[in-house]
Structure formats: C-alpha cells, structure tokens
Amino acid sequence: MPSLLPIALVTLAAFAALSPLLVRRLGRDAGYALGAVFAALAVAFALAGGDVLRGETAMFSYEWLPAVGVSISFVLDGLALLFALLVLVVGALVMAYSARYFSDSPSLGRTYSLLTLFAASMLGLVLAGDGILLFVFWELTTITSFFLIGEGGGDKRAPATRALLVTGIGSLALLMSLVLMASITGDFSIAAMLSDPSAITGDALAPAIFILLLLGAFTKSAQVPFHFWLPGAMVAPTPISTYLHAATMVKAGIYLLARFTPLLAGTQWRYVVIGVGVVTALFGAAVALKQHDLKALLAYSTVSQLGFLMALIGIGTYTALAAACVHIVAHGLYKATLFMVVGVIDKEAGSRDIRKLSGLRRAMPRTAVIIGLAGLSMAGAPPLLGFISKEESYIALLEAPGPRSLTDLTTIVMVASAILTFAYGARIFLGAFEGPLKQELYEPATSFLAPAAITSIGGTILGLAVFLVNPLVGAAARAATGSGDEVELALWHGFTLALGLSVITIGAGVALLLARRRVDGFMDRLRAPLRGRETWDRIYDSTVSFGKRAGNPFLSDAPRLHLSWIAVALLAATAGAFVVTDFSPEGSPPSPLAADWIVMALLVCATAGVAAATNRMAAAALLGATGFLVAVVFALLGAPDLVLTQLLVETLTVVLVVLVFRRLPQSFHPTSPRRRRAGLALGSALGLGAAAVTWLVAGRRELSDVGAYYLDAGPRDAAGNNVVNTILVDFRALDTLGEITVLAMAAIGVFALVGQRRKPK
Amino acid sequence: MNTVILRFTVRVLTPVIFALSVYLLLRGHDSPGGGFIAALLAGAAVVLQHYAGGPKGALRTIPLSFSSLVGAGLLLAAGMGVAGLFAGADFLTGGVHKFDVPALGELKVTASLVFDLGVYFVVLAVIVAVVSHLGEEE
Numbered sequence: 001m002p003s004l005l006p007i008a009l010v011t012l013a014a015f016a017a018l019s020p021l022l023v024r025r026l027g028r029d030a031g032y033a034l035g036a037v038f039a040a041l042a043v044a045f046a047l048a049g050g051d052v053l054r055g056e057t058a059m060f061s062y063e064w065l066p067a068v069g070v071s072i073s074f075v076l077d078g079l080a081l082l083f084a085l086l087v088l089v090v091g092a093l094v095m096a097y098s099a100r101y102f103s104d105s106p107s108l109g110r111t112y113s114l115l116t117l118f119a120a121s122m123l124g125l126v127l128a129g130d131g132i133l134l135f136v137f138w139e140l141t142t143i144t145s146f147f148l149i150g151e152g153g154g155d156k157r158a159p160a161t162r163a164l165l166v167t168g169i170g171s172l173a174l175l176m177s178l179v180l181m182a183s184i185t186g187d188f189s190i191a192a193m194l195s196d197p198s199a200i201t202g203d204a205l206a207p208a209i210f211i212l213l214l215l216g217a218f219t220k221s222a223q224v225p226f227h228f229w230l231p232g233a234m235v236a237p238t239p240i241s242t243y244l245h246a247a248t249m250v251k252a253g254i255y256l257l258a259r260f261t262p263l264l265a266g267t268q269w270r271y272v273v274i275g276v277g278v279v280t281a282l283f284g285a286a287v288a289l290k291q292h293d294l295k296a297l298l299a300y301s302t303v304s305q306l307g308f309l310m311a312l313i314g315i316g317t318y319t320a321l322a323a324a325c326v327h328i329v330a331h332g333l334y335k336a337t338l339f340m341v342v343g344v345i346d347k348e349a350g351s352r353d354i355r356k357l358s359g360l361r362r363a364m365p366r367t368a369v370i371i372g373l374a375g376l377s378m379a380g381a382p383p384l385l386g387f388i389s390k391e392e393s394y395i396a397l398l399e400a401p402g403p404r405s406l407t408d409l410t411t412i413v414m415v416a417s418a419i420l421t422f423a424y425g426a427r428i429f430l431g432a433f434e435g436p437l438k439q440e441l442y443e444p445a446t447s448f449l450a451p452a453a454i455t456s457i458g459g460t461i462l463g464l465a466v467f468l469v470n471p472l473v474g475a476a477a478r479a480a481t482g483s484g485d486e487v488e489l490a491l492w493h494g495f496t497l498a499l500g501l502s503v504i505t506i507g508a509g510v511a512l513l514l515a516r517r518r519v520d521g522f523m524d525r526l527r528a529p530l531r532g533r534e535t536w537d538r539i540y541d542s543t544v545s546f547g548k549r550a551g552n553p554f555l556s557d558a559p560r561l562h563l564s565w566i567a568v569a570l571l572a573a574t575a576g577a578f579v580v581t582d583f584s585p586e587g588s589p590p591s592p593l594a595a596d597w598i599v600m601a602l603l604v605c606a607t608a609g610v611a612a613a614t615n616r617m618a619a620a621a622l623l624g625a626t627g628f629l630v631a632v633v634f635a636l637l638g639a640p641d642l643v644l645t646q647l648l649v650e651t652l653t654v655v656l657v658v659l660v661f662r663r664l665p666q667s668f669h670p671t672s673p674r675r676r677r678a679g680l681a682l683g684s685a686l687g688l689g690a691a692a693v694t695w696l697v698a699g700r701r702e703l704s705d706v707g708a709y710y711l712d713a714g715p716r717d718a719a720g721n722n723v724v725n726t727i728l729v730d731f732r733a734l735d736t737l738g739e740i741t742v743l744a745m746a747a748i749g750v751f752a753l754v755g756q757r758r759k760p761k
Numbered sequence: 762m763n764t765v766i767l768r769f770t771v772r773v774l775t776p777v778i779f780a781l782s783v784y785l786l787l788r789g790h791d792s793p794g795g796g797f798i799a800a801l802l803a804g805a806a807v808v809l810q811h812y813a814g815g816p817k818g819a820l821r822t823i824p825l826s827f828s829s830l831v832g833a834g835l836l837l838a839a840g841m842g843v844a845g846l847f848a849g850a851d852f853l854t855g856g857v858h859k860f861d862v863p864a865l866g867e868l869k870v871t872a873s874l875v876f877d878l879g880v881y882f883v884v885l886a887v888i889v890a891v892v893s894h895l896g897e898e899e
Contacts, residue, residue, distance in 0.1 A: 640793040644785075648801035652888065655808045659895045719857040719871055720790035728795065729873040729880070733853040736876075737838050740883040744831045747883075747890040751827065754894040 002060040004048050005074035005127050008041050012120035019116055020109030028108055031099030034116055038092035045076075045084050052081050053471045055478070059129065069187025075129035078475025082325055083126035083255055085472075086332050087248050091119045093451035094243040097340050100448040101239050101347070111151060115243065118144040122248050126255055131178035131188035138174060138220070141249050142167045148244060149236045159232035162536065166229040170219025174256070177212035180205050194262045194482075201267050210269040213260065214276075221253025221306045224280045228532035231299040238343030241295065246302050246335040251328060254306065257313045258321060258480045265316040265481070271406070273314030278413040280307025285420035290523045294342045294352045294432065297424060298335065301378070304417055305331050311414060312393055320396035322477035322487040326469060327389035330377060333459035334386055337374035338428070340452035341367060344444050345432065354427070359437030366443055368433045370456040377459045379425035380418060380505060383491050385463040387502070390418060392489060394498035415501055422509025423519070430513070466490060560679070567686050574689040595636055603629045611680070614668055616661045624654035641724045771813040778806040786881055790871055796880035803881075804888030811892050827893065830886035838879030841872055 015022075015037050022030035048058060061073035076084070095115065102108055121140035128134040142164060150160030178188065184203050185192045193200060200206060217223075222230035233245045244250070257264060257273060264270045284304025291297035309331075312324040344367060345360065346352045361368040377386030397411040443449075462469055466489045474487040493499060512519055554565060606625040613619040627650030634642040703711075710731060714723045718730035728736050782803040789795030807825070842853035850856075856872040 641795075641798070644793055644798050645801070648798060648805065652801060652804055652808065656891055656895070659892070718790075718855055718873065719869065720873070722789060722791050722793065722795065724793075725789045725795040725877070726873075728797070729790075729876045730855045733842070733855070733873070733876055736880060737842065737853065740834060740838060740880050743883050743887050744835055747827050747831055747887045750887075750890045750894050 002058045002074075002076075004044055005058065005060045005076055006072075008044065009074075009120050009124050009127075011037065011041065012116055012123065016113050016116035016120060019113035023109035023112060027104045028099050028102050030108075030112055031095045031097075031102075034112060035092045035095035035099070038088050038095055038119065042085060042088035042092060045081065045088060048076065049081050049085075049472070052076055052078055053475045055475070057479075061129070064130075064132075069182060069189070070132045071130050071187075071189070072133060073129035073189070074124075074127040074133075075191070076127060078472070078477070078479035079255070079258060079325075080126050080479070082328070082472055082476040083251070084123055086251075086328065087119060087122045087126065090243060090247040090332055090336050090455070091115075093336065093454055094239050094247075094340075097242070097343075097448075097451040098239040100445065101237070101343055107151075111148070111237075111240075114144050114148050114151075115240070118148065118244060118249070122252070125252055129190055131182055131190055131193070133188075134190065135171065135175045135178060138216075138252065139168075139171050141244075141252060142171055142220075145233070145244050145249055148240045149233050151236070151240075156235045159229070159235050162533070162540075163229040163233045165540070166219050166226055166536070170216040170226070170253075173212040173219075174216030177209050177216065180209045180212070190259065194260070197262045197266060200263055206267075210264075210267065213256070214269065214272060217253035217256045217310075218276060219253070220256070221250050221310065222280075222303050223253070223276050223307060223310055224283050224303075225532050225535075227280060227284065227303045228536060230303055231296055232533065234295050234299045238295070238339060238346065241299075242336050242339035242343070246298065246339050247332045250302060250306055251309070251332075254309045254313060254324070254328065257310070258324065261313065261316050261321060261480045262482055264314070270314045270316050271402075274311050274410055275314075277307045277309070277311030277314055278410055278417070280304065281311060281417040282413050282420070283307070285417040285424065286523070286526070288424045289420055289427070289519070290526070291424075292354050294345070294354060294357075294428060295339075297354070297428065298338055298342060301421065301424060302335060304421065305335070308393070308414065308417060311410065312396060315396055315400045315410075316481070317396060317399065317401065318477055318481050318483045318485045319392070319399055319487075321480045322473050322489075323389060323392035323396040325473045325476040325480075326385070326392055326489060329462070329469060329473070330385040330389040330459060333455045333462070334374040334377040334384075337370060337452045337456040337459070338378065340455070341371045341374070341449075344448060344452065347448075348441055348444050349439060354431035356438075357432040358435040359433070360441065361433040362437045363439075363441035364433075364443045366453075367449060368429075370449065370453050371433070372429055373456045373460050374452075375425045375429045377463070379422040379509060380502065381422075382502075383460075383463050385459045385466070385469075388463055388466050388489055388491060390505070391493070391498050391502050394501045395493075395496075398497055411501075415505055418505045419508040419512065422505060423512040426509065426513050427516075430516075463491070564682060567682050571682075571685055571689055574693060577693070593636065596633070599629055599632050599636070603633075611683070615666055616664060616668060617658065617666070619668070620654055620657045620661055623657075624650055627653070641722065768813045771809045774809065775806050778809075779803060782806070786877065787874070789877060790869075790873065796877035797884055800881040800884035800888070803885050807885075807888055807892055825885070825889050827886045827890035830882045830889060834879045834882030834884075834886060836879070837882065838876050841875040841879065845872070 015034060019030065019034065022033055026033060052058065058076040059073065061071055064070050064072045095112075098112070098115070102111065118141060121137045121144060124137035125134060125141060128137055145167070146160050146164040149163055150156050181193045181200055182188045184200055184205070185196075200209060203209075219226045230245060230250060234241055236245070264273065281304050284300045284302070284307055288297050288300035288304060291300060305327075309324050309327055312320045312327070342352060345357065348364070349357055349360065351357060373384065377384035380387050380390040393414070394411070397407065397414055400407040400410065470487060470489050473489065474485075477487060478484065554562070556562065603626060606622050606629060609622040610619050610626065613622060627646065631643050631646040631650065634646055710723050710727055713731070714726040715721050718726040720726040720730065782799045785794035785802060786796055786799035787794075789799065845854040845856070846852055848854075848856065853876070854872075855876075858870045860868040860870070862868045
C-alpha cells in the first residue's frame with residue numbers, strides 16, 4: 001500500500017487543477033464531486049489503515065537531492081493515519097457544505113481549487129517523512145491559507161497578510177530547526193532525527209533547535225502570544241474557517257510537536273510547551289466568553305482548545321498523547337459542526353451576533369439538535385466524545401511526571417479553562433436558540449444541514465461506542481511516543497479523581513451559566529494589558545516605516561542623485577582596495593605608442609566637451625565621440641572583438657539617447673554653479689581613481705590561470721577559436737542565458753511602460 | 762531626415778547589413794563576431810529603417826515583432842540547453858559536428874550556434890522594442 005501515499009497527493013493536486021473545469025460544468029455542485037474524491041481517498045486510507053493499526057508503517061521513498069540528504073519520502077503510521085483521516089473526512093464534509101454555502105460564481109473554481117490544494121498540502125504535511133518535504137508542505141498550507149483568507153481583497157487583505165507573516169515567520173523558524181537537526185543526524189530523515197534523541201538533545205545546538213521548533217509550532221497553532229492571527233482569519237468564508245482554521249491547519253503545530261515527542265519528552269523544553277499551552281487554554285476560553293459574534297467566539301474557543309492540546313503534548317506521556325489524539329478527533333468533529341451551523345445561521349438569519357439572535361430553536365428544531373449535541377460535546381458532557389477526551393486528559397494530567405506543585409497547577413488551570421469552555425459552549429445554545437423567536441425563519445434545506453449533522457452525530461456515536469476509536473488513538477499515541485502501551489478509552493472508569501474533576505467542571509460551568517449576567521459584567525470590564533494584534537501591527541508598521549526611511553536617501557527621480565551614490569560607493573571601494581591591497585607594480589608598465597597620445601588628447605577634449613555642453617543633442621553626440629575614441633584605443637591594443645562591440649553599442653546608444661532626448665527641451669536645465677562644481681569634483685575623482693587603478697594593474701601581471709584555461713580549452717573542448725565567444729556561449733552559457741532573460745524582461749518592460757500606455761488613445 | 766537619398770541608401774544597405782550580420786553570427790565561434798555583435802549590427806539596420814521611414818516604415822520593410830523575437834530567442838537558447846539533457850549531457854552542454862562538403866571543404870556546426878542564435882534574437886528584440894516604442898511619434 002505504500003504507493004497510496006503519493007497517489008493520494010497527486011490525485012488531490014490533479015483535482016485542484018481540474019476544479020475550475022468542474023465548476024464550469026457543474027456550478028457550485030462541483031463541491032459534491034470533490035467531496036466524493038475526498039471521501040474515496042478517506043476510504044482508501046481506512047482500508048490501508050488495517051495494517052497500520054497492527055503496528056506496521058507504510059513507507060514510500062524516492063531520492064530527491066541525495067547530495068544533501070533530502071528525499072521524497074512518505075510515512076503512514078498511526079499518528080499520520082489519524083491526521084490523514086481527519087483531513088480527508090472533514091474535507092469531504094466541508095466540500096459538500098461548500099456546495100450549498102457558496103452561490104454560483106465564476107471565482108468559485110478558484111476557491112475550490114485552493115481548498116483542494118490545501119487538502120493536498122495538509123495531507124502531505126502529515127505524511128512527510130523528510131524534514132524538507134515537511135517544510136514544503138507546511139509552507140504550502142500557509143500560502144493556500146493566505147489566498148483563502150484574502151479571497152475578495154479589500155478589508156480582508158490586512159488579516160490575511162497578518163496570518164501569512166506570523167505563520168511565515170514560524171515556517172522559517174521550523175526550517176532552521178530542521179536544518180540544524182539535519183546537520184547533526186546527517187540527513188533530513190525525520191525517523192533518523194527521532195531514533196536517537198540524545199544525539200540532538202545533547203548537542204550544543206539543542207537550545208536553538210528547540211526554540212525554533214517551538215516557534216514554528218506555536219505560531220502555526222495560534223498559541224499566545226501569536227494567537228491573534230487566528231481570530232483575524234475569521235474574515236474568510238465559513239467553509240474555509242471550518243476546514244483550515246478550526247479542524248485541520250491550525251493543528252499542524254500540534255502534529256509537529258506530537259511527532260517530535262521523543263525529542264521533547266526528555267528535556268526541560270516540555271515545560272515551556274505546557275506553560276504556553278495552559279496560558280493559551282485559559283486565555284482563549286476567557287476571551288471566548290466575552291464574544292458576541294458567534295464566529296469570533298468559536299475562533300477564541302479554537303485558540304483555547306489548541307492550548308489545551310499543546311499542554312497535553314507537553315506532558316508527553318503515552319496517556320497524554322492518547323488523550324490529545326482523541327481530543328483532536330472530538331474537537332475536529334464538534335468544532336466543524338459548530339462552524340458549519342454558525343454559517344447556516346448566518347445565511348438564514350442574516351446575523352452571527354448572539355445579542356440579535358434568539359429563539360432559533362422554535363424555527364429550526366433540527367438545527368438546534370445538531371448544534372446542541374456539538375455544543376455539549378465541546379462542553380464535555382457525557383456521553384459525548386468531548387466528555388471522554390476531557391476525562392482522558394484529566395487522567396493524563398493527574399498522572400503527569402514532574403514536580404507535584406507544577407502538575408497540580410497545570411491541572412487546576414486546565415480545569416478552569418474547561419469550566420469556561422462549558423460556559424461559553426452553553427452560551428451559544430442559550431443565546432441563539434432559546435428565548436422568543438424574533439424573526440420569521442425556516443429550517444434550512446436538508447442538503448445544507450447534512451454535513452454538520454454527520455459530524456455532530458458522528459461525535460455522539462463515537463462517544464457511545466468509544467471502543468471504535470480505541471485502536472486508532474492507541475496506534476497514533478504509540479507512533480508518537482514509541483511505547484507499546486494500549487489505550488482504554490471508556491465512558492465509565494469508576495469513581496476516580498478524574499471523574500471528580502469532570503463533575504467539578506460541569507458543576508462550576510452550570511454555576512457560571514446561572515450567574516450569566518454578573519459574569520458578563522465582570523468579563524466586559526476585563527481587559528488584556530497587551531493586545532497581540534495591535535502590538536504586532538505596531539511592530540509591522542515601524543518595520544515598514546524604517547524601510548522607507550532607509551530607502552529615502554536613494555529615492556529620487558533625478559539621475560544625478562543615483563549616479564552620485566554609485567560614484568561615492570565606487571570611490572570608497574577603490575580607496576578601500578588601496579588600503580588592503582599591495583598595489584606596488586610587479587613589472588614595468590607597457591610603453592605607450594605615439595598614436596595613444598593623440599587618441600588620449602582627443603578623448604580629453606571630447607569629455608570636456610560633454611561636460612561643457614548646454615545643448616542635449618550636442619552632449620549626446622560628444623558622448624558618442626568618446627565611445628568611438630575608446631574603440632580606437634581597443635583597436636590599437638589589438639582587440640577586434642571589443643572594437644566591433646564598442647562601435648556597435650556606441651552607435652545604438654547614441655541613436656537611442658537621441659530618441660529619448662528629442663522629447664525633452666533642447667537645452668539642459670540650468671544648474672547652480674555649486675552643483676556643477678560638486679559634479680566636476682566627483683567626476684574627476686572617479687576618473688582619476690579609475691585611471692590610477694588601471695595604471696597600476698594593467699599589463700603588469702601574467703595571464704591568470706582561468707584565462708590560460710579558457711585559451712587552452714576553447715579550441716579543444718568547445719571547438720571554437722574565438723575565446724570571447726566560447727566563454728559566452730559554451731563555458732559560461734548559463735550566465736548568458738540569465739543575461740538574455742534579463743534583456744528579454746527589459747524589452748517587455750519597454751513595451752509595458754511605453755507601448756501599453758498609448759493603446760487607449 | 763526622411764529624404765529620398767536616405768531612403769534609397771537604406772533600401773540598398775539593409776540587405777547588405779543583414780548579410781554581414783549573418784556572416785558575423787556564423788563565424789563568431791572562431792573569429793571576431795558572435796550573436797551579440799551580429800544582433801547589434803542588425804539593430805543598426807532597424808535604426809536606419811526607422812530614420813528613413815518612421816517606426817511604421819521600419820516594421821513594414823522588416824517584418825519583425827519584438828514579442829516573437831523574444832519568444833524565439835529564449836526558446837532557442839533554453840531549448841539548446843534542454844536538448845543537451847536528452848543527449849545525456851548536462852544542461853547547456855555544447856556539441857560539434859563536422860561535415861565534408863564537396864568543393865567547400867570541411868563545415869563545422871556547433872550546438873552553441875543555436876544558443877548564439879537565441880542570443881541574437883533576444884538582443885535584436887530589445888532594439889526593435891526600443892525603436893518601435895520609444896521611437897513612436899507623440
């Protein structure tokens with residue numbers, strides 16, 4: 001089954017390319033066709049999964065850049081299978097949901113295309129067995145996410161850019177971390193990095209490796225203080241928020257650290273993960289409770305749940321990983337449901353504001369059941385999957401290794417965030433569905449509601465029949481930790497401390513609910529001392545303005561300013577060369593010919609003429625004259641190739657300059673004597689510097705090795721006697737190819753700037 | 762400058778310049794010349810045409826559009842490189858073939874001539890683009 005892995009990716013990529021055609025043929029129903037593809041792939045992975053659950057791993061490998069230890073390798077183990085199924089199943093439902101959410105429009109092809117491409121990237125990310133491959137897919141999810149958030153432009157541009165930059169910085173950190181690890185293990189194989197953790201944790205580079213790795217994971221999974229991009233990303237249409245920013249992409253950071261559990265487990269860095277995780281969990285839950293916009297509430301809830309998962313990964317035991325895995329499934333199901341239903345409400349009732357919505361239960365009984373089940377699962381009420389994942393998390397927290405005081409604190413904060421989760425979960429339902437009905441509303445179409453119904457009921461069934469989840473979660477946790485344990489998820493564990501914590505969670509949650517008014521008042525007064533988004537924007541703006549200020553001295557329409565900077569730099573370089581290099585002559589300079597003196601005298605006259613000319617055409621002609629005189633110098637030195645080139649270039653330059661100059665006034669603008677003196681001084685200094693270097697260097701050394709090689713190899717290897725030409729078209733052909741590409745761009749640039757401008761007339 | 766004498770001269774000179782340009786291109790591998798220089802020379806013919814008959818005149822007598830020249834040039838240069846890959850060599854590796862032509866003697870054809878032709882087209886394209894667009898009347 002190893003070939004399934006690349007085939008699945010290629011299939012998704014192919015359908016991403018085909019999406020616009022499908023949309024042209026089927027309209028928005030193309031979402032169903034794409035959903036069917038996702039579902040078929042999910043079935044294929046489920047069938048292939050049988051072996052994986054028994055502990056086997058499917059591997060596919062193809063050498064990509066063997067010289068640097070990079071290969072295209074995919075690995076399907078328990079952890080990868082869990083995430084792959086999440087990506088494909090939620091993907092299939094989101095595509096089916098999209099087919100009813102979006103209205104027919106020509107740009108829908110692009111949206112579907114990007115969504116499918118994102119699914120391929122996310123699948124590639126969790127299957128990648130090579131660090132560079134992982135990074136490439138990681139970056140692809142960032143880019144597709146950017147385009148999906150920014151779709152439509154306008155006010156979506158700022159949040160999309162913020163998300164791109166924050167996660168993009170994380171991507172680069174991840175890349176650096178992987179490169180550092182590869183420098184220790186010798187290649188980019190992730191299995192090799194994990195097989196001997198002490199080699200990496202014991203290395204002097206370990207702190208850098210871990211800081212960069214955690215930065216990558218924290219930015220992607222929206223951990224405090226990088227969380228702010230995620231609520232901003234909610235400007236995207238609901239199907240995109242559901243898929244990328246709730247169920248899959250934001251879990252990439254969780255996946256990354258789960259994958260690197262063997263490295264983290266033995267180090268102190270896991271306390272950083274736990275710390276950031278619990279802070280994020282509590283912060284997200286508290287802010288979620290303040291929200292009135294249902295989508296914003298869900299966004300902060302996602303931040304909080306990601307923090308909860310992060311803390312579990314930080315604990316790093318088998319039980320903790322198993323709890324994290326089952327929570328990933330539970331969260332994927334209930335959060336997808338909640339997002340999709342909020343999208344439905346938004347479309348039907350025209351608002352997402354909890355203060356405006358009321359009594360929807362009376363008009364939409366089926367919708368109410370669906371959101372109720374999902375909300376209860378999020379709140380952690382039995383017998384839903386969310387209850388099991390939360391209780392399993394409590395077990396893991398209570399068993400966590402480490403200093404007692406620390407684990408107790410962790411547990412208390414996690415329970416507190418779970419209580420808040422219960423409160424805001426209930427708030428969605430009570431706020432929007434209870435109370436009197438204020439508008440005329442109808443139950444949405446079955447086809448619109450069906451995907452949410454599937455995820456909602458799925459979470460319920462898996463809660464009741466939790467033994468179905470056991471093998472997958474067990475295999476995933478085994479793959480992450482490398483231990484051989486079995487997991488026993490169950491609804492009823494007996495009267496344990498974890499059950500006690502669950503009771504406290506629900507009890508306190510209900511209490512918060514009853515004291516709603518007072519809680520709301522308290523939350524409204526609460527203000528975070530530092531606002532992430534504003535701080536980021538300030539940093540961003542000052543970076544941009546710093547760039548502007550740094551560039552300002554060079555921003556000018558006047559060529560003389562640009563030329564002065566170049567001249568000054570060249571003079572400084574020349575002066576520097578004299579300081580660091582010994583220019584004492586190696587031999588005697590070649591003696592000049594009588595003809596040389598004549599040409600030089602003419603050159604000086606022509607140059608002085610250019611400087612003195614007030615008429616543009618005269619200056620252009622005199623400048624051409626200096627060029628032709630230089631050609632004469634080349635001829636005297638015996639370089640026919642150079643003479644030809646110089647003559648032709650000079651001719652054409654004069655012609656082109658005249659073409660431009662005839663549009664300008666005949667005379668140059670009068671300039672102040674001070675500026676003329678400055679120009680004269682700079683020009684003379686430059687000329688004298690160049691002359692001095694030429695005098696000291698030219699003709700005083702032997703043929704260089706490279707020069708000798710070209711002269712020798714030209715006739716032998718390139719079958720050409722003209723060394724200039726063999727260098728251009730044989731030895732340095734790649735350079736020449738680059739140069740003519742630049743020339744081609746210049747030609748296109750002239751066309752675009754001048755040719756196009758005239759078209760409208 | 763649009764005079765009878767200039768027009769007549771240009772009409773006579775254009776084929777001569779182009780012939781010389783092709784000659785420089787072909788001999789470039791062994792003697793002074795090559796794609797760059799040859800294209801500059803051909804560019805001189807385009808400029809002369811421009812002065813004799815304006816941009817319309819230039820493009821009428823020499824039916825060259827810069828876009829097809831750019832495309833052809835880049836395709837030829839890159840294509841020669843890719844062809845090397847198919848021959849089992851590295852990108853842009855040259856090759857040489859010698860024919861015995863009766864009465865003329867040995868004729869040498871190098872793969873880099875194709876590359877040089879690509880350079881020729883692109884350089885000529887730049888000149889055509891500049892002359893035909895910057896040279897337009899207001």
